[in-house]
Amino acid sequence: RGMGAHRFDHCALNGVDISASAKIFVDALDFAVTEELVDEGSGTRPGIFLSCSNKAHDVAFLGYPEDGKIHHTSFNLESWHDVGHAADIISRYDISLDIGPTRHGITRGQTIYFFDPSGNRNEVFAG
Template sequence: MTILRLSHVEIRVPDLELATAYYSEVIGMIETGRDSSRVFLKCWDEHQHHSVVLTMEPTHGLNHFGFKVTDAEDLDLYQDRLEAAGVAVRRYAADEWAPGHGTSIRFALPSGHEMELVYGMQQVGNLLPQTNPPPRPMGLVGIAPPRVDHIFLTAEEVDTNTRFLTEHLDFRLTEQILGDDGYQIASWLEVSHRSHDIAFITGPNQGLHHFAYWVDGWNDLRNAADACVYHGVNIETNPTRHGATRGQCLYFFDPVGNRNEMFTGGYWVDPGADPITWTESEMGRAMFYFDGVVNQQFLTVHS
């Protein structure tokens, strides 16, 4: 019974064509399908049908996110576990929610976020041949990250969501920020043995702080910043590094208000290791190690 990694995010966009142009031309994702209200995209080194779904709605934000499981039987096991804990679970047959999507179960976190576990999403392949491939395709567009990496959500009670993921879904807590009163201000959790696959920070329930793409190194963050400036994209935070996760990052917004991150670095997690704790006085260093400051704009999100 194994949850492998972040599979996909579905975000709301009030202008579907504008958002599609941005994610295709600036981020450099590949469109794999669409219907009357949704566009499906993937990164160049992802094999599954989609990792980002753009859904036309009046506001921006997150509709749901999904994690990939190893085997079809994992869905039954997690569904039984969740329902035994009193959590309502909805099951989707393959292709029921969307073409190529696979079989899945969907449920709500205590914060109201819709989470999904999915198996058997259609495999469409990456942009490299299976025999004697080059390290990277030629002719990529925009920033062109190889894959999505993690999601960062807001919740009124971070500790409640953290316990839900660790107790019911076998996530492991890697880092946390604790207030002086012991209140859990933020948490980072993993299933893939990397520094984090999902994180929470105190804020409104059902809020999306950002979702992140992986890039291969610091120079890729610089190149991503160059691409943002060239395309007139608002950079919120120039290339820098986190204290928590030890990763390096760049933050900016899509044209309808969803925050994106390009992320690299971090560390490999020993499952037996104790979580790292940051104190409230060092929260600035945890978030942005060089500056040591978290401005109010960075903490402001919309549900």
């Protein structure tokens, strides 16, 4: 069996003006801001997390000096055990590991990040 992802969970998108991007999602798509990263020195928001469901976030915008870049796509697993199993699959099939297994900084969920052969960053997580 593979990693056992049972649904697409969220994506994180990079861009220069993430406040404007978040505003469109709030105003036009009825998303709600659920978390923000705030740089207390400059007052800027380098990360804005939004949801249109009961999840912690469905989309995140992360500040980046270039528009139109995907930070990662994320797929949901059931448990920490499944994240460990995903780590085994990543190792077994020599998939390029990025980070993990570890705890996620924002939601405290269990996570592992990896790259597919096209260079796209992906996450599987539980919690």
